[in-house]
Amino acid sequence: MTDLLTLLVQQSVNGVYLGCLYVMVALGLTLIYGVLNQINFAHADFVTVGAFAALFTATRFGTKVLGLPDTGAYLLSMVAALGAGALLGLAINAAVFAPLRERGDELRPLIATIGVSVLLENFQLWLLGPIPYQFDSPFSLETIRIGRIFFTAQSVLVVVAAALAIVALYAFMKFTFLGKALRAVAQDRETAGLMGINPNLLIALTIVIASALAGVGGALLGPVLVLTPFAGATVIVKAFAIVIIGGFGNMQGTIIAGLLVGVIEAFTVQYLGSGLIDLVVFVLLLVMLVVRPTGLIAERKEENV
């Protein structure tokens, strides 16, 4: 292989790894949007909480109390992050989304979740301080080499975890009764309600799943991020861009857009410098909004007066 080709393949591999991390975060946003037509700004902080929950589970509990090896402790910490995310999802649904649902307003839940975000960030700041935490994944130390392409076991873990999450989500949506009911609620909440589906329960379930994904995303992002109480905010603006590029509420679009943004980011770092990542991603977003405002995969919606 020529050097250029090696470089291209290597950066694409890095990009897919990054993209999978973003997909984990963006999927939750798009899920909530698809069913509820709402944006959860505190999603960013669920990622951060997931990362910290994972960090403390791995270092304080997994290795010290249970005596697990580093790798086992890290896998356990992902479960803890999932749980932490799910609990936060339950809480934000009960506190914000459920009470504000009836008013049919897109602005107020958005503002309320911004308030929750400020609260969570500063609570963590008080608890954990502003100094970045070191979160090492034992899988980051294992390097795998295929030909002249290098990647870490961590990136394999991330891709596998993202793939599992996507497959599980698809299977759930396609083959289970709850998944079908969920799609029904997303399509038409009132009619679904008339068919004997409890939309409130399903909306709660959606938010819990979405938030659990954010938690796991945090556990996987932890070793990549500068882990402070504000770490999630750096990821979430990109996740928003991904959700829009993919088309709000469209899972396939979000996955494709997530991988695309990951690859673009990898090449931006290679050719333009890491300072310009956000600039490139958001210029892409604005271009996308001009060319295809409905996202990569368009869904036709009629306008009701």
Next chain:
Amino acid sequence: MSARLVSLLIAILVLAALPWLLPTPYWRGILVLCAMNVLLALSLNLVLGYTGQLNLGQSAFFAIGAYVSTILVKTYAWNFWLASLAAVAAAGLLGLALAAFAVRLRGHYLAIASLGFAVITYQVLVNWEKVTEGVRGIYGILPPVASTTGLFYLVAGITLVVYVLIDNLMRSPVGDTLRAIREDEVSAASLGVNGALWKAFAFGLGAAIAGLAGCFYPGFVGTLVPDAFNIIESFTMMAMVIVGGMGTMIGPVIGAIVLTFLPEVLRDFGEFRLMIYGLALTLVVLFMPGGIVQAWRTLLRSR
């Protein structure tokens, strides 16, 4: 005398008296900040409250006002007022640029697009070091008037003028048109309202006013760094509009005053300050959906 004229006179008297009621330099500084925040809240309310456009990028225009005016004064030795005029025009033009996207988008798409607009502006400020000095920042910026009290009178006076202008505009048919777009754009279009045109008008005017607020900020603080225009700033402006009561004239003014002074009053709580701020924002949205203005009206009616 009409009731509006009386309230205007009272407002002028209160503004004139304020620096003497809060005589320490620290509190006078907070007053200047408060006047700027009122101006910003008014600018966002025009777009968000009256025209119903979910704009999360207002901090970008505040930033453009601040940077354009400062660079023209410091690098090109322009007169402050001339530079401010150029800065307001630049912010207004950028508002029209955002409107080019905004007229095609609505709801959450617009929210994220405008958020992206603010992120791009922030990134340009950080990366275009030749002009903006990047994260190093610009130092030693002088205010247009030396004393804090003078600066307060200047900014508060301009804010009052802007308030009266917007108030009159909203009472005119233009206000009706903007409100019609907010309530139902499709129906408004069926009555012959050119939605794109008027939305662009609201975005441009709102951006120009935010840019005007930006002209006074660098001189007040003395330094200019991109971090002052983080997207959090947009959220803060939005919080002011919502907490006060959006779509009303006095609401954003009250919201800006409350949310400027609340962190100062809470300073004794130290680290809990911003936690309380976040909690308060959530609780207001949950329990006072129309903000302080609506809560006050409900209270009056129930007595």
